[in-house]
Structures are given as C-alpha cells and as structure tokens.
Amino acid sequence: MTFKKIGGPLLGLALAGCMLLMLLHPEASLGAALRGLAIWWDVLFPSLFPFFVISEIMLGLGIVHLFGALLDPLMRPLFGIPGSGGFVAAMGYVSGYPVGAKLTAKLREQNLISRVEGERLVAFTTSSDPIFLLGAVSVGFFRDASLGLILALAHYGSGLIVGLLMSFHGRKEQRSPSQDPSITSSTAPSVPTKKGFRRIHGALLAMEEARRKDGRSFGELLKGAIQSSLKLIIVVGGLVVFFNVLMELLARAGILSSLFSMTGHLVSLVGGPPELAQALISGFFEVTIGARSAGEAAASIPLQFKVAAAAFILSWGGLSVHAQVASILNGTGLRYLPFLTARLIHAILASGLVLLLWNPVMDTGLSTAWVSLPASVAFTPSASGITASLALLSVLLTAALLASLLIPVFMAMIRWVRRS
Template identity: 65%
Template sequence: MQMTYYLQVGVTMSVNKLGLPLMIGSLAGLLLLMMLFPGAYLESALRGLAIWWDVLFPSLFPFFIISEMMLGFGVVHLFGTLLDPLMKPLFRIPGSGGFVAAMGYVSGYPIGAKLTAKLWEQNMVTRDEGERLVAFTTSSDPIFLIGAVSVGFFHNPKIAVILALAHYGGGLLIGLLMRFHGRQKPSTASAAAGPGGNMLQGSKAKGSRIQRAFAAMHQARMQDGRNIGEMLRQAVESSLKLIIVVGGLVVFFSVFLELLTQVGVLKSLYLLLDQILLAIGFPASLSEALIGGLFEVTLGARSAGEAASSIPLPFKAAAAAFVLSWGGLSVHAQIASILHATNLRYLPFMLARLVHGVIASALVMVLWNPVMGRMMPAPAFNHSIPSTPMWVPEALADRIAYFCILIAFMTAASLLWGWIRLAWRRLQRGPLK
C-alpha cells in the first residue's frame, strides 16, 4: 500500500515538473509567433472578437441572466420535482437535471455546464450526477444548427433534419450511456435536495406531485431570501464575468488556430488525419473540416459545408455532425473554466464529447437514406448568405418558444410516467380486503 502511494506521489510530481516548463515554452512560442505574424494575429483576433460580440454575447448573455433568476425564484426546484419520475429512471440524475437539459439543448454550450455548476453549489446534485448531467446537456443550439450550419454553410435547410436527429439523438444516447458512470456511488436522496430539500423529504407523501412541486418552489424562494433587485444585480454580475471568459477563450483559440496555420503545423495534422479517414472509408479531403472543428466548432462546420462538391453530401453532413457534437477545444475550455470552481471532473466530459461525435456521425450515415429519401438534392441557396449569420432579435423569442415547448413536453411525459408507475403498483397490490 505504501509503495503504491509513493509511486502515485512520484508520478504526480513528475507530471507537475514536466507540465510547468512545457506550459512556459508553449506560451513563449505563441508570443514569438505573434511577433512573426502580426497581421495574421490581429486579423484572427478581430475575427474572434466579432464572433463573440455579434453572435455569442447576444445569444448567451440573456440566458445566463434568465437561468440565474430562475434559480433564485425556485423555478428549478419546481421542475425538479415534476421531472423526477422521468430523469431518475432514464439518466440517474435528479429532476432538476431535466430543467438543465431543456435549457442546454435550447441555448447551446455552455449553458448546461453553468447550470450544472449552480446545482452543484446548492447541493442539488452529487459529483457523479453533475458529471452525467454536463456530459449530455452540452450541445449546439437549434438556431445555430439551422441558421448557421444548414442555411449559412450548407446552403440547404433540409440538412437540418438529419443533423438535428444525429446531434440531439446522439446526445440522448450519451445520457443513457452516462447513467452507468459512477454506478456504485449514492445519488441525491430527493429531486429537491438543497434549499427546501429537507422539508420536502419530510412531506414527500403529502399532496400530489404538482402540489409538492409548488411547495418546493416556495421553500426555495424563502430560503434564498434576496429581493428582486439584489437577485438581478448578482445575476448580471456573474453572467458578465462568464461571458467575458467565453469571449476571451474564443479570441484566444481563433488566434492560436491562425498561427498554427501560418507555420504549417495544421498541414501535418491534415496528412495524418487523411490516412485515418481513408482507413474508415471517408473522403480524405474532409480532414480540414475535422481539424478545424477540433479547435473551433464554427470553423469546422463551415469547412464541412463548403468542402469540395465532389464529396458526397452524407459524408459532409457526418463531418458537420461530428464537429457539432465534439464542440471544439474552445467550448471545452469554456466548460473546463466553469467546472474548475466545482469538484466535477473534465475528463468524463471530454470522453462523452468524443463518443457523442462518433455516434452522431454514425447516425447520419445510418439514417441518411431512410430519413432524407427523395428530399435530396435540394435547391441551392444564394451563396451571398454570410457564413456566420448576424444575430437577429427574433432568435431570442424562438429559443424561449423552443424551451417552453420542450419543458412542457418533458413535464407531461414525466407526470404521465409517474401516474403509470403508481397505477401499476396499485394493480400489483390488488384490491384491498
């Protein structure tokens, strides 16, 4: 036992000693490249800043604030109690995770991770539950998938059908697979764990589930205790901090990727990936899209959509599905920065994203003929459509509508499933004598 302990300590110290010089050398090399290619550096930084300001800030910032306010008002506890019969049997997470899933799928990365971290702070999820939750609630939002990828990059809105099935269907499969993560660890005792959880555990048998849900909401609001002004101020403050971190990471990876392109590092990666793609039956020319998507999702999806016309459309769509599901290292850095304040580990998230990308690509290839059928080829769109569409005010209303529809469907399914289980138990007990 002591030998194992000393070995682990020695390995950790070796990694730390190696990691620091490597980090310093990498940063020094990056500074050198910035001095050697000042024009490319400045252009890429401005491009990343434009993506953040034109797309990410207006699309994510309102949802950051809304999610904070909903937590303060106890809305998450309300839906947590309502969705518990659906989420625990399927995904082994409390019902509050259903609210996170709805927000994450509608708003896109990194909303799911932010809300998961908030649930962890309020002791509403354990570490394993949080890792399961963030692994399958991190996804592209439908506005980006339809507007930017399908219309802007592929110039064909019909592609959105197969991409949505592969991306969101693959996400649900990841959720089902992640239920085996941390299998031996205990889960939260109640969907309303955290503020108000003790009261609900004591009165779990009193009233219908809807009554208990509103009781959980009221208790959480009372325990929060902040007035609306203070709640709004803190929501804006924390949301601004997070959106600035997101913007900084987007600019950094935009510069990093451009500098690697200038020195020819990406060409070597293209050659390596070419051989892998040929081995699995994919066109080698998709390597540029996949390498770009490895770092940044927008660049990879654009490269997939604008790849050579000689590449069959199913392969291009499969590459785009992989990029959307992987998310890019820029998104991974955002998630890691959010998880850093918790005890949730990044490695399960990274592995889930990789598996999600593979599953989404496979679903595109398997479902292409049954789903698309005679829908293809579709009329080409005007190529004057910008590759990164500007944010439009209607998109916020669309996302709110998508969220309301999704959460209503999940709530109805949860209540129906809970009623079926209750009826089945009563049937098994038989008539009272």
C-alpha cells in the same frame, strides 16, 4: 519523470513559441483576434447573455426546485440524475454550450446534485443550440435547409444516448442516490390520479421554500444575475479570441498543414474522404470554423460525409468550448475527464447516426416535409434567435412536465389494477 513534472515546462515553451509567432506575424494575429471578437459580439453575446441572466434569475426564484420535484420520476431512472437536471437539460439543449455546464455548476454549488450526478449531467447537456445547428449550419454553411432534420436527429438523438450511457458512470462511487431537497417522501395514494396533484403541490411548496431561503428581492436577483453573467460571457469571449489567434499562428507556422495531412490519412483508413481533414482539424479547435469548412468542402465529396463531419464537429464542440466548460467547472469538484470522454462518444455516435439515417431520412421525403413545416422557418437566420429559442424551451419544458406527471399516474394505475 511524470507528466506533471514536464507538463509545466512544455506549456511554457509552447506559450513562448506563440509569443514569438505573434511578434513575427502581428497583422495576422490582430486580424484573427478581430475575427474572434466579431464572432463573440455578433453571435455569442446576444445569443448567450440573455439565457445566462434568465437562468440565474430562475435559480433565485426557486424554479429549479419546482422542476426538481416534478421531473424526478423521469430523470432519475433514465439518466441517474435528480429532477433538477431536467431543467438543466432543457436550458442546455435550447441555448447551447456552455449553458448546461453553467447550470450544472450552480446546482453543484447549492448541493442539489452530487459530484457523480454533476458529471453525468454536464456530459449530455452540452450541445449546440438549434438556432446555430438549423440556421447557421444547415442554411448558412450548407445552403440546404433540408439537412436540418437529419443534423438535429443525429446531434440531439446521440446526446440522449450519451445521457443514457452516462447513467452507468460512477455507480461504484455513488453509494446511495442523492435526493433533491425539493422532493418529499409520501406513501402511494389509494386513488391513482391523486399522485399527480400531490406532486404538483409538493413542487410548489418546494419552490416557495427555496424562494424564502434565498431572500433576495427581484431587483437584487437581477443585479446579481447580470454581474455573474457578464463575468462568464467575458470569459467565453476571451477563449474564442484566443483560439482564433492560436489557429492562425499554427497555420502560419505550417503546423496545421501537417495536421491536415496526418488526419487525411486517418480518415482514409476508416473509409472517409481525406479532403475532410481540414474541416475536422479546424473543428477540433473551434466549432464554427470547422462546421463552415465542412459545408464549404469540395463538391466532389459525397454530401452525407460532409454532413457527418459537421455532426462530429458540433458534438465534439471544439477545444474552445472545452476550455469554457473546464473554466466553469473549476472549483466545483467536477472532473473534466468524464466530460471529454462523453464528447468523444457523442461525436462518434452523431456522425454514425448521420450515415445510418441518411437514406431513410433523405430518400423518403422526410427532409422535404421538414422544410415545408412552419416551425422550421423559426430557425432560419432571418428569425429572432432569442424568440425562437424561448418558444422551443417552453415546448420542451411543457412536454417534460406532462411526461413527469403521466409516468407516476400510469404506474399508480398499474399497481391499483393489480391490487384489485
């Protein structure tokens, strides 16, 4: 008997068990649902909804085509994706999960990327936003702002490594690399510095053409963006509430305690503190609860192991984030298995990087210098999250644009010197 034949009945039994537990523990279920709703309303809605709307409007205005033409020389050789993926990466890294998946699905719907390129893109653009990582986790949960640097290096650095590794994904399936419609072919100019200007001119023309094809007024764009974003943010909220209730029911049934014990044995086998099992299991289901548990773990546990557990949880994302991404990718043809594999690799790499970089970062004073930087103040919980994220987004996009312009100019200069 195959798994598909028994999967349905098993899922039905599991849901029936959840219903029974909800009837036995109505007050606990209601409390968990209210906590999940509070997380959605107080944190997720104000932090994600503006980015959902802004990204939708940018797509309608043709901004993606602009970045697609400019960033193609940077993104395609490194990550095996078109230049439009650079815009998705910047938005995904700044605004956090599941914005990267949402934008990837939009590019797929518009046939700007192939299925394999979409799977590569969503695999490494799904990450925690810096406001949550540096503010909530470092300052809020661990009460130590100096940990923000090593968490950021491990989380985002391993995310880029995952992107490089995912460039090998699907090479046999991809017969020929796709080309952004926004990128026009041209012969190499005789003067190296003209190539950058030609690329900018082509990118602006591509943006204008995409805007013309869309044809909607700004008012129509805004209305459509708000409607689409509201649908997605409600789905996100529903999944957060569901997994909060599910964890409460599993705790009431004694299943979580069994999982804690089993995971503790596994953690001790690899040389880690078994007391971190509760944080890891909590983070397996929901990233916020898991990161908080890692920060509040016993003081006897070495700090580097607690930070490594937090990095693992942030990079894994939790089943709640996985469900959000799966619901977004549904109907796009993008497979979930490559995303799941990338999350596991990202989590392992991030926790390993924390342990590897701990002494170089924490013992050399870099973490102390990080706290004294004025820029790090923007990521404390007292700051405006949206303002700080938009500032960081502008920095990332500017750096990516400069790199995309300098790389072809540098390569053209090399060819020009060789010819002369």
